[in-house]
Amino acid sequence: MREQSAIHLIFRNRWINILGLLVVLICLVLYGYLSRDPVTLDKCLNNPIQYDGKDINVSIEATVVKLLSDGFFVRQMGRAIRVVGDPQNASVGDFVVMLAVFHKEGYLELKSLRVAKGRRLKVLISIPPALLVLFLLFWTYRFDLRLLLFKERI
Amino acid sequence: MPDLVTHFAAAYILKVPRQWSKFRIPFYIGAILPDLLSRPFYIIYPSAAFVVYSFHTPLVTAVVCLLIAQFFQEEIRPGVRRNLFLGIGLHYGLDLMQKYLISGYVWLFPFSWKSFSLQLFWSEEALQFVPVWVALVLGIETFIQIKKRIRKENLP
Secondary structure (H helix, E strand, O other): OHHHHHHHHHHHOHHHHHHHHHHHHHHHHHHHHHOOOOOOHHHHHHOOOOOOOOEEEEEEEEEEEEEOOOEEEEEEOOEEEEEEOOOOOOOOOOEEEEEEEEEOOOEEEEEEEEEOOOHHHHHHHOHHHHHHHHHHHHHHEEEEOOOOEEEEOO | OOOHHHHHHHHHHHOOOHHHOOOHHHHHHHHHHHHHHHHHHHHHOHHHHHHHHHHHOHHHHHHHHHHHHOOEOOOOHHHHHHHHHHHHHHHHHHHOOEOOOOOOOOOOOOOOOOOOOOOOEOHHHHHHHHHHHHHHHHHHHHHHHHHHHHHHHOOO
16 A cells, blocks of 8 residues: 555656656657668668669658759759659659659659649648647646746636 | 648637537647647758657657646646647547558557558648638637627626
């Protein structure tokens, strides 16, 4: 009975809970980062022979920088590369998501492509709801700086 | 992800009935939280995507919800926690409907890297309904405020 109340008391301590949750969170994020080794454009361009013929998923913030007669140039994380394949309805500046095969000569062979038209607008219109929710949070609750707690406004 | 207007509007509409409207702010926060924890970082610095993608998974978001709830006073903490969870449930429910070209979200992280979705719409397709969502939210809110004012005026 005494042991149970000791455990109960530990879990009732807010700062112990916060510390425990932060440790779990850091472990999960680190595991996610370290256990996945994706093929990136940067890795392919740095070691072209090693990644020759490998599938590459170019999806994170990749944009079309130039259209060519047989393809286009795409830029991702500061690296640009030529892509051979149908650019569909892509224009310069459009965000794209694609699956391609890397070739050691320094180009990508397109397997599938999606042009994310409207992505910029999507990002822009997502800002006001985030600000609105932040405003409503401080409108509804008062933040006690001393205790680091949100309290209901009376 | 659908845009945050869609996520917020869905949360707002679900919280309109008066009996459900308590703790609506934590519900709204939950409804936009997975995107807030991941998108801004890799939009600004794309290499961060490999670190922050796990914040857009149910387990990690649930841990963040538990953490956020600790910053609310004890009396309201269970309600805040519950509504944060319901909000992220709504968020992932909408995300689950999306189409993906290559791979979607890893719902079962850290136990599995498999992803699945209902493949109903592309994420940018939700944009065409944004004016409808905005009109609906503004219309409902105006109606509620008018009703409140009438009720106040009719009080003896």
